[in-house]
Amino acid sequence: MDNEERINVETQLELERISELQRNKAEFEKLGDNGMGFKYLFVIIVQFALLLAANSFFTIDSELFQIFVVIIIAVPAVQGIVKAESNRTNRRMDLLLKIIKQEQSKNT
Numbered sequence: 001m002d003n004e005e006r007i008n009v010e011t012q013l014e015l016e017r018i019s020e021l022q023r024n025k026a027e028f029e030k031l032g033d034n035g036m037g038f039k040y041l042f043v044i045i046v047q048f049a050l051l052l053a054a055n056s057f058f059t060i061d062s063e064l065f066q067i068f069v070v071i072i073i074a075v076p077a078v079q080g081i082v083k084a085e086s087n088r089t090n091r092r093m094d095l096l097l098k099i100i101k102q103e104q105s106k107n108t
Helices: 003-030 036-057 062-107
Strands: none
């Protein structure tokens, strides 16, 4: 095998590796947000409606009502933020593991 054939083979292997990395990146991008924002907004609205209904049947102190409203808004918002960050971290870890496995198989 002469030098030119060796270079062609190495080039082809590198192109295959780059192609695999691009497929991994495309897969990573495909695993994006799944639209959970609407769900959390819906939960906030339903809880607020239930709180208003409870307020009409029972007299709730205005300060206590304000505290309930803040809690109703804060809990799903924080839950959504934590879930989004957790999903993003898990996707990154999966992709990193895949890349490490590719590098190990390349080195062996």
